[in-house]
Amino acid sequence: MDDASALYIGLISGTSADGIDAALVQFEQNVPALVHALTHPWPDALRAQILRVAQGETKLDLYAYGRLDVAIGHVFADAAHALLKQSDTSPALVRAIGSHGQTIRHRPSGEYPFTLQIGDASVIAERNNIDVVADFRRADVAAGGQGAPLLPALHAMLLAHPGHTRVVLNLGGIANITVLSASGNVLGFDTGPANGLLDAWCLRHRGEAFDRDGAFAASGRVDEALLATLLNDPYFALPPPKSTGREHFHLAWLDAQLGSMTLSPADVQATLLELTARSVTNAIAQRANDATDVLICGGGVHNGVLMQRLRALLQPRMLHSTADYGVDPDYLEATAFAWLARQRLLGLPGNLPAVTGASGPRVLGAIYPAPQPLR
Numbered sequence: 030m031d032d033a034s035a036l037y038i039g040l041i042s043g044t045s046a047d048g049i050d051a052a053l054v055q056f057e058q059n060v061p062a063l064v065h066a067l068t069h070p071w072p073d074a075l076r077a078q079i080l081r082v083a084q085g086e087t088k089l090d091l092y093a094y095g096r097l098d099v100a101i102g103h104v105f106a107d108a109a110h111a112l113l114k115q116s117d118t119s120p121a122l123v124r125a126i127g128s129h130g131q132t133i134r135h136r137p138s139g140e141y142p143f144t145l146q147i148g149d150a151s152v153i154a155e156r157n158n159i160d161v162v163a164d165f166r167r168a169d170v171a172a173g174g175q176g177a178p179l180l181p182a183l184h185a186m187l188l189a190h191p192g193h194t195r196v197v198l199n200l201g202g203i204a205n206i207t208v209l210s211a212s213g214n215v216l217g218f219d220t221g222p223a224n225g226l227l228d229a230w231c232l233r234h235r236g237e238a239f240d241r242d243g244a245f246a247a248s249g250r251v252d253e254a255l256l257a258t259l260l261n262d263p264y265f266a267l268p269p270p271k272s273t274g275r276e277h278f279h280l281a282w283l284d285a286q287l288g289s290m291t292l293s294p295a296d297v298q299a300t301l302l303e304l305t306a307r308s309v310t311n312a313i314a315q316r317a318n319d320a321t322d323v324l325i326c327g328g329g330v331h332n333g334v335l336m337q338r339l340r341a342l343l344q345p346r347m348l349h350s351t352a353d354y355g356v357d358p359d360y361l362e363a364t365a366f367a368w369l370a371r372q373r374l375l376g377l378p379g380n381l382p383a384v385t386g387a388s389g390p391r392v393l394g395a396i397y398p399a400p401q402p403l404r
Contacts, residue, residue, distance in 0.1 A: 035124035036064065038112060038159070039367030040105050042131045042148075044202025044275045045224050045328065046071060046079045047238065049108040052363035053116050053123075060186065061368045065116035066360040069108035075100060080229075082133050084279040094147075101131050102149030106156040113157070125160045127370025127394070128153055129362075135274040137175045143167070144176040150397040162370040162394040169380045174387030177272035181207040181217035181384045183365045187356055189213075194320045196313055197351070198339075199362070200224060200329025203274060204309050207384075208317040216316060217384040218269035221262075221308040222278040223329050226301050229280050234294035243334025246302040249295030258286050259304050260311075269316070270386035302335055310342040322347040326358035369393060 039052045048068040054061045071079070078097065081087040089097065109126055113119075130146035137144055150163035166176035184197040184207040197207040202225035208216040224239065231240045240246055262282075264273055287297070313320060323346055329335055330350050340348045351358045372379045378390035 036118065036122050037124055037367035037371050038109055038126040039129075039363040039365065039370070040108055040126060040153075041129035041362050041366050042071070042105075043362065044083070044132060045228055046076050046083070046131065046202075047224075047228070047328065049105060050360055050363040051108045051112040052360045052367055053112055053118060054364050054367035056371065061183070061364050063357055063360055063364055065112065065118075066357065066363065067108075067112055067115055068359070069104070069111050071104060075104065079131055079133070080275075083275040084281065085276060086281075098147040099149045099152060101147055102152035103156070105130070105148045106153045109153060109157050109159070120158050123159050125162055125370045125374055126153060126157065127165075127366035127368075127373075128161055128163045129165060129366045130163055132274060134276055135177070135272065136276070137170050137177070137272060142170050144170050150395075154397045154399050158399045160399050161397040162373045163397060164395045165366070165369055165379065165393045168391045168393050169385050169387045172387040172389060172391050174380065174382065174385035175270050175272040176385065178205045178207070178217045178219065178384065179369065179380060179393070180205075180362065180365045181215050182379070182381050183361075183368055184217075185209055185215050188324055188351065188354055193322075194317055196317050196320045196323045198309060198313075198323055198325045198327075200305075200325060200327040200332075200335070201362070202228070203278070204305060204329070205272075206309070206312055206317070208320070210317075211319070215381055215384060216269065217381070218312075219272045220312040221265060221273065221305070222301075223305050223309075223327070224332075225275055226278055226280075226283060227298065227305070227332075230283070230294070230298055230301060233280065234298075239328075240298065240332065243302060243332045245295060246298045247334045249293060249297070249299035251303045252290070252292055252296050252300050255287065255290060255292065255297070255300045256303055256307070259283075259300070260307060265308055265311070270384060302332075302338065305329075306335060306338040306342055309339065313343065313346075320346055322349060324349050324351045324354065326351040326356070326361045328359070330358045
């Protein structure tokens with residue numbers, strides 16, 4: 030297939046596990062452009078299991094692990110199939126699917142650092158008859174890196190403003206920033222929790238998967254004592270490169286910080302929202318104090334209360350959605366994994382060592398070929 034005319038698909042379910050984002054992408058002069066996108070829902074029982082595993086609440090034996098890996102692979106395959114059907118695209122026109130999979134553990138430090146994303150890529154390739162590239166993070170970890178974040182290279186391609194320092198803020202389950210400096214240097218790291226804790230607390234106390242428009246948080250008041258305790262977590266003081274996930278910032282962590290405090294659920298939710306806003310703005314002040322504007326993507330862009338708080342704390346910097354610059358905030362990550370799949374097939378690096386801490390550029394991902402006809 031001529032790569033100049035080929036389409037790619039990117040698939041990702043983030044730390045919130047609130048759905049599988051699927052993006053159909055074409056490339057013009059190596060720059061990705063979104064053709065079509067959708068978010069495919071998780072079955073409720075499977076999503077609940079994913080969250081329990083990611084937060085360490087459920088331990089898996091090898092049998093259960095294998096079943097979960099294949100079950101997730103089938104839902105990722107469903108997402109790709111739905112995207113092809115909705116966009117009326119033949120699989121023959123798609124060069125490859127880049128599947129991030131579902132992170133269930135991220136431990137990039139220690140004696141044996143690792144990161145684990147599951148969702149059987151062979152199932153995705155078999156069911157869609159398209160080559161799949163998956164397992165994008167482990168090569169970076171093997172090279173001494175964090176394996177995350179992987180989007181800063183694409184942020185620089187799509188959103189840099191030469192001569193000006195700009196920050197791209199991704200508000201997923203975890204928040205991360207990319208600093209696009211005026212000099213052309215790129216820095217990126219996870220700042221801490223974003224939607225993950227807010228969603229989990231909302232589900233526990235309201236039975237709702239997320240806090241729509243931040244209404245639950247707006248009904249409470251920030252407790253400064255709890256906020257100070259949360260911000261005292263050692264992760265926030267670590268210098269980059271650094272990354273984190275739901276295995277650190279989860280409800281058991283929050284419960285431990287609450288201790289004997291007696292606060293209303295709404296006040297805790299308000300404090301968690303303020304934790305996201307303060308940890309993000311503290312990181313920007315420390316690492317990108319000369320930034321003139323902040324461009325936001327990810328699910329948090331739809332939380333009006335969080336956006337209002339960030340806007341106030343980030344003044345005099347201007348706050349924008351990446352949509353203002355022609356980049357869909359909901360599908361930038363999925364687009365990135367289409368780009369990473371293409372990088373793999375072209376034999377080009379996908380990481381930025383200055384961001385992840387890896388010892389050098391690495392070609393990321395493993396190829397799982399579509400079924401071939403017998404000769």
